Amino acid sequence: MQAQRKRVLILGGGAGGLELAAELAAEKTCAVTLVDVVSTHLWKPRLHEFAAGTVNSTLAEISFYMLAKMRGFRFEQGRVEAIDRAAKTVRLGDMHDQDGRLLTPARNLSYDVCVVALGGVTTDFGTEGVAEHAIRLDTKTDADEFRELFIAAMIAARAGADPARIVIIGSGATGTELAAHLRLSEQAFFEPEDERARRKLLDLTILEAAPELMPGANGELRTGVADRLKALDVSVETGARVAAVTASEVRSADGKSWPADIAVWAAGLVGHPCLKGLADFEMDRKGRIVVDDRLRTTVDPAIYVLGDAASHTPAGAQMPLPPTAQCASQQADYLASAIPKALAGETPGPFVFRDKGKLVSLGRAGSVGLIGFARKDDFYVAGQFATAAYHALQRQHQWAVLGPLRGTVAIVADVISPARGPALKLHG
Ligand SMILES: Cc1cc2nc3c(=O)[nH]c(=O)nc-3n(C[C@H](O)[C@H](O)[C@H](O)COP(=O)(O)OP(=O)(O)OC[C@H]3O[C@@H](n4cnc5c(N)ncnc54)[C@H](O)[C@@H]3O)c2cc1C
Incomplete structure (x- = not known):
């Protein structure tokens, strides 16, 4: 029975890809396979909480293998390397264990319909020293690395006389939320006498290149966030265009500098670098795959793209839809009904984003x-x-x-x- 059903191959089990796999598998009209390079799903909007150590969710991390069994889809672990559109196959690279031993050689997976949901990453625009000295928050590994550094810096601050200094570059939701959660985590390090003396263990600074906090956000929201950051004693410097990050400070183009025990790069989002080499897709200037109003690639109607990997500009709009979990989730929902319709020979209506x-x-x-x-x-x-x-x-x-x-x-x-x-x- 399974062999007669059309094969839907979903690449990437993040905010959008995993929802689609679960919803499509529940329909039982097609055989669903989900691919991810890691074995556990992490809901990315909580990554800053992982990094700050304040996470408390039952769904913060969950095994893809368990979810596949539970929801009736197949899970294949591996790194997506390329799509052969003519052969309708996706190549997964060799898989090695932590000691470099080969677990699985490179293999090809066949599909009737393929959905690319491989997400996006922050980009440093080639800024000097960011790759070596700043942390980004793109994956769980990044969050784990940050948390280890944060804990070490807080232990040093508690033992010494000076607070730990964290400089966050970028004042979007990730930067501002991370700062707030770090202030929350600071409390875990207070000795009773520190609390009584109100000794600060953590200096938090957010640098923003634009003239205002949270560029693009509505004024009322921006004021609300600014007031709350002030209450949390987080300093915000706008108009600070960062030119370099070193092991001990962050420098702006106009010669200012901010000492930093830890620098976090939280500005600018582009498509995942692996998207570029996948196939001959039309790409936008942010490295995302351009799709039509049914979320199909412009070169191949059997390949759909959703979430941060997709560049979809609705009719009449000037810009592509935002890279958010909200959008990825709505696109997953749409594809869960559009793909079975398309496979049945029907023409699904276009995707419409409702900004909540x-x-x-x-x-x-x-x-x-x-x-x-x-x-x-x-x-x-x-x-x-x-x-x-x-x-x-x-x-x-x-x-x-x-x-x-x-x-x-x-x-x-x-x-x-x-x-x-x-x-x-x-x-x-
Ligand atoms: C700190 C933070 C806070 C956020 N807060 C919010 C919020 O409050 N609200 C909101 O709407 N959005 C928020 N976002 C944005 C949101 O997380 C993303 O827009 C959303 O996760 C995109 O979903 P996606 O399915 O496109 O990709 P992702 O969720 O990024 O998933 C991509 C998946 O692809 C896998 N993958 C990548 N490359 C490969 C490869 N080569 N082979 C195999 N697998 C691969 C990854 O392991 C991952 O599982 C936040 C983001 C961050 C970082």
């Missing part, structure tokens, strides 16, 4: 955001309502990935988890 708003969660300073409501203009939200709305995106992801029953259990476990506040996670 933008929310920023700033640890103990609370959440702020703009929420679209009943097609009216976005309205500004703050406090508990904003926090609940912020978590709604992940709740929806948990439902889509785990199904209603297990999703509800995971959500309840998450809500009643005792690991709230500065619950510092010390290892990956």
Whole structure:
């Protein structure tokens, strides 16, 4: 029976790819295979919490092998290297263990329909010293590396007289949320006397090249975030165009410098570098694959792209859709019904993105955001309502990935988890 069904091969099990695999497999109309280079799914919007050590979710990390068994799709672990469009195959590279021993030689997987969901990465635009001296937050390995450095810096600060200095380059959601969560983690290092004397163990600075915080965000949201960062004692410097990062400081083009024990690069997002060599796809200037209004590549209707890897500019819009989990999730939802229709010879309607708003969660300073409501203009939200709305995106992801029953259990476990506040996670 399985052999007669059309084969859908999904490359990348992130925010969008995994939701699509789970939803399509539930339909049972096609045989679904998901490929990822790692063995566990990590929901990227919580990466800064992993990095700061404040993570407390039951779905923060979950085995693809378990999920595949649970939801009825096949999981293949391996690094996607290329797509042969003529042969309709995807090549996965050799797989080695930690000691370099060969686990699986390179292999080809066949498909009838392929979905590229390989995500994006931050780019340093070739800025001097970033590759050597700054951390980025693209993968769990990055988050683990950051957390080890953070803990070492905090131990040194507690033992010495000076606070640890962390400089974050980029004032988007990742930079601002990371700063807020680090302030939360700082509490885990206080000795009782430090707390009484209100001794600061952590200096946090956010540098932004644009003239204002969170470029592109609505003014009310920006003010809400700025007020909260101030309350958290996070300094923000705008108009700071970073020209170099060294082992001990961050320097701007106009000669200013900021001492840094740790520098984090959290600016600029482009398509994953592996996308460039996949096939002869049309690419945009940010290294993402251009797709049409049905999310199909412009060179091959049997290959779809979603999420951060896709460049989709809706009719009448000036810019492609934003690289967000919200967008990736809606595209996964769309493809879960569009692909079976296309395989059945029908023509699915176009993908329409519904912007549900933008929310920023700033640890103990609370959440702020703009929420679209009943097609009216976005309205500004703050406090508990904003926090609940912020978590709604992940709740929806948990439902889509785990199904209603297990999703509800995971959500309840998450809500009643005792690991709230500065619950510092010390290892990956
Ligand atoms: C710190 C942080 C906070 C964020 N907060 C929010 C938020 O609040 N709201 C929001 O909407 N968005 C947020 N985002 C953005 C959001 O995480 C991304 O837009 C979303 O994850 C994109 O989903 P995706 O499925 O396209 O790719 P990803 O989720 O990045 O998944 C890509 C997958 O592909 C795999 N992969 C990559 N290369 C290969 C390869 N060669 N072979 C095999 N597998 C490969 C990866 O292992 C990964 O599992 C945040 C991002 C970060 C970093």
